[in-house]
Amino acid sequence: MRFDERLDPLLEEIAQKIRSCNKCQLAKGRTNAVPGEGPQHATMMLVGEAPGSAEDTSGRPFIGQSGKLLTDTMTSVGIQRENVFITNIVKCRPPENRDPTDKEIGTCAPYVLSQMDSISPVVLVTLGNVSYDFFSTTFYLPKKQVGEVRGKVFRLHSTGCKFLIPTYHPAAVIYNRKLQPDFIEDLRKAERYLKVPS
Numbered sequence: 001m002r003f004d005e006r007l008d009p010l011l012e013e014i015a016q017k018i019r020s021c022n023k024c025q026l027a028k029g030r031t032n033a034v035p036g037e038g039p040q041h042a043t044m045m046l047v048g049e050a051p052g053s054a055e056d057t058s059g060r061p062f063i064g065q066s067g068k069l070l071t072d073t074m075t076s077v078g079i080q081r082e083n084v085f086i087t088n089i090v091k092c093r094p095p096e097n098r099d100p101t102d103k104e105i106g107t108c109a110p111y112v113l114s115q116m117d118s119i120s121p122v123v124l125v126t127l128g129n130v131s132y133d134f135f136s137t138t139f140y141l142p143k144k145q146v147g148e149v150r151g152k153v154f155r156l157h158s159t160g161c162k163f164l165i166p167t168y169h170p171a172a173v174i175y176n177r178k179l180q181p182d183f184i185e186d187l188r189k190a191e192r193y194l195k196v197p198s
């Protein structure tokens with residue numbers, strides 16, 4: 001069974017639009033668009049940058065090396081991956097894994113915002129600079145590098161989501177293992193904030 005088949009109708013409708021989207025140049029080089037996966041009523045949403053090679057091949061988010069580190073870390077702090085909605089800002093793989101351009105992000109961003117509106121998670125965790133940069137612009141948060149804001153908890157007021165917590169992208173943690181303790185601490189904090197009363 002493809003994971004995406006678990007999507008509820010509202011999320012599946014968005015996923016179908018993503019799979020057939022040709023709105024930017026990244027459509028030309030993709031094998032599969034990667035809408036994201038997880039339950040409609042997920043209390044946590046994790047948003048990375050863009051699919052990599054393994055994700056492009058499979059159509060599923062975070063299943064390569066980075067995905068394994070992310071899933072293992074989530075499990076170690078008590079977060080079950082199947083209870084979380086996981087996606088990226090940009091849904092198609094940029095060539096050679098380059099950063100998505102501002103234009104590509106701007107074109108694709110309505111999809112992740114629709115997913116967020118539809119799910120209304122309690123906690124949104126941004127993974128890496130591209131994701132934090134996008135959401136910091138959207139929600140008027142400090143414009144900083146992720147290393148300066150990781151682990152901070154931002155309360156969101158103009159959305160169904162209550163808290164935004166930035167952390168590193170797991171690929172950065174693989175590249176620099178010194179980041180791993182902070183990465184674990186940030187995900188542990190994200191799990192704790194699921195239980196904070198309104």
Ligand code: SF4
Pocket residue numbers: 018021022023024025026027033090091092104107108
């Ligand atoms: S990256 Fe986003 S906007 Fe561009 S083709 Fe893929 S789904 Fe469409």
